[in-house]
Amino acid sequence: MKTLVIKKPGVASWVDAPIPKPATGEVLVKVLGVTTCPHWDMHILGGQPMFPGMKLTYPYTPGAPGHEAMGEVVAVGRGVKALKVGLRVAAWQDTGEARSGFYAQYNAFPERALLKVPANLAPAQIASLELAMCVEVSFQRLAQLGGVAGRRVGIAGLGPAGLLAVQMARAHGAREVVGIDMVPERRALARQLGANRVCAPDANAWKADRKGPRALDDAIDCTGLPPAISFLLDRTRRCVTNFGVMREPVAYEPRHMWGPGVTVMGYGDHNRAAAETALRFIRAGKLDLSPLVSCTLPFTRYVEGVERLKNKTAIKVLFDPWAE
Numbered sequence: 001m002k003t004l005v006i007k008k009p010g011v012a013s014w015v016d017a018p019i020p021k022p023a024t025g026e027v028l029v030k031v032l033g034v035t036t037c038p039h040w041d042m043h044i045l046g047g048q049p050m051f052p053g054m055k056l057t058y059p060y061t062p063g064a065p066g067h068e069a070m071g072e073v074v075a076v077g078r079g080v081k082a083l084k085v086g087l088r089v090a091a092w093q094d095t096g097e098a099r100s101g102f103y104a105q106y107n108a109f110p111e112r113a114l115l116k117v118p119a120n121l122a123p124a125q126i127a128s129l130e131l132a133m134c135v136e137v138s139f140q141r142l143a144q145l146g147g148v149a150g151r152r153v154g155i156a157g158l159g160p161a162g163l164l165a166v167q168m169a170r171a172h173g174a175r176e177v178v179g180i181d182m183v184p185e186r187r188a189l190a191r192q193l194g195a196n197r198v199c200a201p202d203a204n205a206w207k208a209d210r211k212g213p214r215a216l217d218d219a220i221d222c223t224g225l226p227p228a229i230s231f232l233l234d235r236t237r238r239c240v241t242n243f244g245v246m247r248e249p250v251a252y253e254p255r256h257m258w259g260p261g262v263t264v265m266g267y268g269d270h271n272r273a274a275a276e277t278a279l280r281f282i283r284a285g286k287l288d289l290s291p292l293v294s295c296t297l298p299f300t301r302y303v304e305g306v307e308r309l310k311n312k313t314a315i316k317v318l319f320d321p322w323a324e
Helices: 038-045 129-143 160-171 184-192 226-233 272-283 299-310
Strands: 002-008 011-016 026-035 068-076 088-091 106-110 114-116 152-156 176-180 197-199 216-221 236-242 263-265 293-298 316-320
Touching: 002 299, 011 299, 038 299, 068 106, 068 129, 088 129, 114 272, 129 160, 129 216, 129 236, 129 272, 152 160, 152 226, 160 176, 160 184, 160 216, 160 272, 176 184, 176 226, 184 197, 216 226, 226 236, 293 299, 299 316
Parallel strands: 152 176, 152 216, 176 197, 216 236, 236 263, 293 316
Antiparallel strands: 002 011, 026 068, 026 106, 026 316, 068 088, 088 114
8 A cells, every 4th residue: 555654844755655554443444545634744745843842753653644534444453332343434533642643545444433424425525524523622612601503603724724714603593603814815714614703803894892782692712823813702702612722922901801801712622523523514514624625636746735724725625536
């Protein structure tokens, strides 16, 4: 089989490797499609840690950082109970373990971290299930405050996560969804995917006001950037929950404390229930992952694909391990 190896910053090769054998509790998946997780790909190929303090060594783990994948079960290890050869599956969880990833033609993966998916779904329609699970976790957090049904919800950052959050806010019954992003093309796509209103984060066009008719009831930040989070804090009544990876401090100002004060909520834990909710939305036609895929490429063009992510000419790239 073939697998991707990032040999050093800026250099990746599609190389020969042995087909792995599933260990106890694992299944062998023939990978049919895998999507980029843009920040992971840009950071690791760019020679930067994904999270502060993360240690990088090269060559990077074969097949990593690929984790948004779907495929077909072709073998099962001991102790596997629910999954059978021939079933279509998608990974719902990055296990966080030091193990080979899905940027490969085959990958052995724990049964517990896979979900059976409908056989009629194309790779672009289901490969990003893991990201949808991640986004659903933010809605689980907001559910602790009563949920978003009937409320005006703002989504800052209309990259892959933000575009899913727009759809999921609607699926959870939000009365109005407002998409916020600097890039006009992404605002336009958010409108197509269900946003009632879109805008740039322009403080002059949208004055800070947590009580007026334009104020958001709740908001999800998908950028991790202090200016974006501050923008939301100044325009949200109840809660700003953070999804984007934060690398810098964000100021919570005295004005945010009163009137009543706005809550800042951190991220929760990845969990199977969130993945199952996302899959249920996909089955019901309330969540469409395919518009996130800007193009499909073979792994021999991996560096080109990541460059498209960097210059924002692609939202996600779907890699086909069997294309040449």
